[in-house]
Amino acid sequence: MIHCGKKQIGAFLACILIFSSIFFCYVKDVQLQNNTARKNSPQAATTTASPVIQPCRGKPAQNAITPLKGNRTFIISPYFDDRDRKLTRVIGIVHHKNVKELYCWFCCQPDGKISVSKANIDVHSDRFDFPYGATDIICLEPGSCDPTHVSIHQFPHGDIDQLPRFEIKNRKAEPSSVDFTLCISTMFGNYNNVLQFIQSMEMYRILGVQKVVIYKNNCSHLMEKVLKFYMEEGIVEVIPWPIDSHLKVSTNWRFMKDGTHIGYYGQITALNDCVYRNMQRSKFVILNDADEIILPLKHPDWKTMMHSLQQQHPGAAVFLFENHIFPKTVSTPMFNISSWNAVPGVNILQHVHREPDSKKIFNRRKMIVDPRKVIQTSVHSVLHAYGTTVYVPMNVALVYHCREPLQASLPRGALIRDTTLWKYNSSLIMNVNKVLHQIVL
Template sequence: MCGGRAPDDTITPLKDRRSFIISAYEDNRNKNIIRILGIVHHKEVKELYCYFCCHSNVEVHTTKAEIDLHQDRFGFPYGLADIICTEPPDCGATFVSVHSSPSEIVHNLTSFPIRNREPVQFTANFTICISTMHGNYSNVLQFIQTIEMYKILGAQKVMVYLNNCSRQMEEVLQYYTKEGTVEVIPWHIQRYLKMSNSWLYPNDDTEIGYYGQMSTLNDCIYRNMYSSKFVVLNDQDEIILPFKHRTWDNMMESLQRENPDVGIFLFENHIFPQTAVSDGNFTNTSSWNGVPGFNLLQFIHREPDRPDHFNARKMIVDPRAVVQTSVHSTLKQYRNSKYVPLETALVYHCRGPLQAKLSRAALIEDKTIWRYNDSLIQNVNQMLTKFTEEPSLNP
């Protein structure tokens, strides 16, 4: 029998401490390969080998991997790579191991399950990928409202790659996990690499940018490749809000009908600053007062777009059309991309201002979120009632 030990974390360092394996996926869209997502040093990792346990784990086959480093590394020494191996014919491996040498004893290695082996039926129309929750995240009310908005708009599943958050936030994540809405993937990248809070390399001793966000987004796409019709790539303070339609289902049906060759839809990001507070005088929200965080229904003013600045668009993709993604666009794909016009939808991004000097009069009133106020208030109240029967939300 061959085979090594099971991974004990989402990220597994190899012996060279220059390569870190996340997960392995079968990918037969172009040719039949095993695509292993890993974080590698862009200069120092030259060779990697895949070890397959073939024919019901009785025989070891070793093949040399192709290392395809994703182009969006933003100057950091470490970046995400696709470690691509061809499985021997009729091997039937269920696990794969990776090492920098072709002559290692396989028992000493970690064996990664090969995901996406078996075809599955869709269990979700829309799955949200929240790349990394970090910084002791504690914006509990806004997060609950955002999850409930995702459900109203048509999402069945939310993937959260969790670095750290407040205790109350952890309880909320546990509640939604039990409900079946949220799946939490532990993401403790700082155990292995020096983290930067910046997305761009600041020329210091940090090794990887912004909590390894690239790695989580790509892993999320592959995890949901065959189980979700669409994957939504955005942050926990963002909601893609349709103007013309009430739900994502209707919006995507229309967009796909008009653009049959498109698999990647990019939506304009618009800032709704948390400094511009409005009171909608909504009744029946008194139970929200004890919940820490911002109330989305109070933010209905957006900053005007700045045409000379990069717009950090977010995406709804057909995951089967994506090979590699960055944060604001895909890098390699099988189908075309399309910028969705503002009259169709926008990314409602509720955060601190980017144009702090603007007066209230210079902001654009946009009450789109209020179209959902009845169902949102009802859903949040129901959630809080059930939630407070379990743990306490009070600090």
């Protein structure tokens, strides 16, 4: 018989404890490795892992205007459009004579494969004889492809890695987040009509606008501060529009055979992009300039006006409003607010005399449209739409347009005094003063 002392028994028990701990850790490690192996097995992947989306190749487009090789085609942005057929509509600018063939290189998901199809090049009819015009590059999407990005190329073959890549917008249907979005195109010529711009912005807000999209070529330093203020307020979205870096632009809407490439800083292209950009996020899109305001005469704001017009014209897509000139050369001493005198620009409250209709001058129109029904738009009319067009009578609303006179020879007595704007004067003055107080001019 072996006799063990207390020290020997204690040492023996300690050895058993250490051995048990080592064995327990080993078992846990084996179980962990087995679990990991099960998770990574092909059978497990088919039931728990989501498919891996392959990245699209090509160079991501960084700017609002992207020239293709040769500088005869310029891409703005592609938009998904399934209203008639499943297609991608690329808003662009092309030379109507030199660009005859383009191809759409789709990046299909989830495998990232490239599908190439020939594009239909649809130059808008309102080109006004300029060599370059707003263009829809229409790409029919292949049935087996769910593209997220597209590249445009002159050929059906080449190196995709060298082509600019564009995300296809409007891919997912979304409910409208705002009632009214206003598109202003284009701001150029070192724009500095600060007071009238602020007044217009505040009138838009009073009437019901929630978003203003501005395609900005250039403006004054002071105007930059104003834009920054409204951007921080969340109401203004500025789209950089450096079109004169690519083309010789004209400030005229008609081609004057002066070597220019495109009219009025490419405003028709900008307007079409703005319609598609806001197609899903806005119930209505308003197309007018910064010196124009659609003034309701029968209703307090746009929402009640449009509700009434839609009830009367349920199938309408486009509502056209007559443009009337209120010459900034003819003023009234009313609302001469001293704190506004130091701000550059026109005080619209002092200009309430409009030119009468003339047989020699056509009253052009500006628009409120349902963007989901518009296919192509020009400046004063929609070229193609899925609905009807309504000419809104002048007793319902008119476009207040404060600018240089068209009938400059008319005496003051021949003008029509129209103080419709003044019914908003109290709210307008208060709002403009609030903005001027917040912007250090």
